[in-house]
Amino acid sequence: MSVIQVCARCAGRWPVLGAPAQWCPRCHGVLLAPIRTEQQLSPDQRGFRWVARPPLRRGGLAADPPAPSPTPHYTDVPRWGLQDHVDSSPGGRNWPEALADKAATFLIATAGLYALAVPAELGRYAVLVWNRTRLVDPTVLAVSDVAVFVTQAGGMLFALLSGISGVCWLLRIRRRTFARERRSDPRSAGELIVGCAVPGLNLVMPGVFLLEVVRRDPRAVTLVRAWWAMWVFGVVLLVFNWFWRSRPGLQAMADGVLLSAFTAMIAAATALLALLVLRRLEGRTLKGTKEAVTRWVIATDPPSESELPAKNSGTPDQEALAS
Structure with missing residues (x-):
């Protein structure tokens, strides 16, 4: 058993x-x-x-093949993944932000037009000198007048646009700067606009508004002060130019042409300095590219032989005489 x-x-x-x-x-x-x-x-x-299983059939009876089913497909748009939420409500364009974005473009156009106004004014002065002894071709005179009018009028127009867009840019850069520091702007938007628009105040307050933002950047402070000085000097020179043109006489008119050329050169330099200030505060180069960040690393290893100062290559006798 x-x-x-x-x-x-x-x-x-x-x-x-x-x-x-x-x-x-x-x-x-x-x-x-x-x-x-x-x-x-x-x-x-x-x-x-x-x-009981048939021979060589270890898996048992084979199951019937499944019936063909329809191709799988989504009945609706999948909700997973990246979603693009489109605001269906019609929203108005933010004009202050759009003008702030165009500030650099307007400043470049202003600097370019006033830079072209300098040779145009000098060409008019050359025509006046030539006209003292000879007759001037009417075509040359018309070209000179058109060049002066286009460059000066265009420069004034773009200078006005630069001022308006510059105020919008100032509001934005102050808002971003104080928000980065987690503080509120001590000045209201109305105070900033009045300080930049009222004659007399706009000689002093724009520089103050900018220095409140760039007080921790020595290079930016230098640029703001240079632009501030050039801005005040340009306004004073413009007023002096208006008074000078009211003087009678041909010589006064000729001197007024030279003074206009000098004023246009100062205006171009002022617009260029304003562009430098704008690019500096935005962390960009003059061309608008992102400024490279300088990283300082503490050297812990001893200096190599190539970094050591060069030794005296003279002979021992020369070294003894030198000592």
């Missing part, structure tokens, strides 16, 4: 020696309850049942 245990996984028969085992030594499957080989037990009383 023998007692065996049948593996539920590989159907292997293992004799029971002592206490019943739990795991199959071959496949580590679960061993069923022990049974006696000489007793014929009904399937209900056995802890297992035999399943």
